[in-house]
Amino acid sequence: SAVEYGLDAPFSVEYHxxxxxxxxxxxxLAAEGESDTVVLADEQTGGRGRLDRDxxxxxxxxxxxxxxRPDVPMAHAPVFTLAAAVAVTRAARExxxxxxxxxxxxxxxxxGDEERKLVGILTEMEGEADRVSWVVVGIxxxxxVDPADLPxxxxxxxxxxxxxxxxxxxxxxxxxxxxxxxxRQDTGRVVExxxxxxxxxxxxxxxxxxxxxxxxxxxxxxxxxxxxxxxASGTEVVSAGDCEHLRPV
Ligand code: BT5
Numbered sequence: 051s052a053v054e055y056g057l058d059a060p061f062s063v064e065y066h067x068x069x070x071x072x073x074x075x076x077x078x079l080a081a082e083g084e085s086d087t088v089v090l091a092d093e094q095t096g097g098r099g100r101l102d103r104d105x106x107x108x109x110x111x112x113x114x115x116x117x118x119r120p121d122v123p124m125a126h127a128p129v130f131t132l133a134a135a136v137a138v139t140r141a142a143r144e145x146x147x148x149x150x151x152x153x154x155x156x157x158x159x160x161x162g163d164e165e166r167k168l169v170g171i172l173t174e175m176e177g178e179a180d181r182v183s184w185v186v187v188g189i190x191x192x193x194x195v196d197p198a199d200l201p202x203x204x205x206x207x208x209x210x211x212x213x214x215x216x217x218x219x220x221x222x223x224x225x226x227x228x229x230x231x232x233x234r235q236d237t238g239r240v241v242e243x244x245x246x247x248x249x250x251x252x253x254x255x256x257x258x259x260x261x262x263x264x265x266x267x268x269x270x271x272x273x274x275x276x277x278x279x280x281x282a283s284g285t286e287v288v289s290a291g292d293c294e295h296l297r298p299v
Pocket of ligand 1: 155192
């Protein structure tokens with residue numbers, strides 16, 4: 051319930067027991083001129099992932115969107131996806147869950163050779179090339195949910211499953227928003243923090259892009275969020291927005 055929250059956050063918080071999508075609501079608030087607002091829901095009935103994929107959002111999760119108006123060019127906005135991944139990874143580790151980041155927008159937990167998806171992040175924005183008008187960073191955390199209620203093909207997990215006990219969602223959300231607030235104001239630190247938690251670097255990967263697949267060793271990421279891949283024919287730099295799918299090879 052809303053009472054569980056009562057966050058002391060650096061944002062004003064709008065809570066819903068159930069809503070179609072917190073990102074959609076945050077976009078509406080952006081159109082009304084709002085900023086520094088978090089939309090938070092216990093359940094989403096029309097949650098969205100990247101490329102218009104479904105995001106399953108049963109009751110018990112932390113489904114939230116942060117709306118803000120950073121003074122950055124459009125091309126820098128992907129850094130906020132990385133900032134969210136770092137913030138949520140830190141909050142998960144403090145909650146006893148050894149999460150890592152798979153480029154560009156997944157937070158995972160490793161079990162042997164397997165990686166299970168704990169969090170998805172969807173960043174949307176509008177504005178002019180030289181300055182964004184607003185950014186909405188949507189963060190979906192499988193908190194106190196049963197992975198059996200989530201799509202199997204995604205190999206999902208949840209914080210309560212990893213911990214073996216439920217999580218205090220208020221504390222977790224508080225930590226997540228504090229970290230995100232600090233990083234969004236200091237984006238120069240984001241890439242370095244991201245590298246610390248990355249599961250993708252040093253591995254051979256295949257990335258599907260609109261221009262075709264790119265295969266090679268993932269060697270680094272660059273501000274504001276592109277992956278550098280050493281391929282047989284040279285170095286390729288893939289922007290986060292061009293990644294349709296990444297898998298190890
Ligand atoms: C993402 O997309 O991972 C971004 C998800 C963003 C969700 C947040 S929740 C708050 C805000 N409001 C919204 O409406 N959205 C944001 P993508 O990389 O495209 O991954 C989507 C894929 O993950 C789906 O096709 C499923 O296979 C899988 N999936 C769906 N729900 C899942 C879940 N709860 N946990 C793990 N995997 C899931």
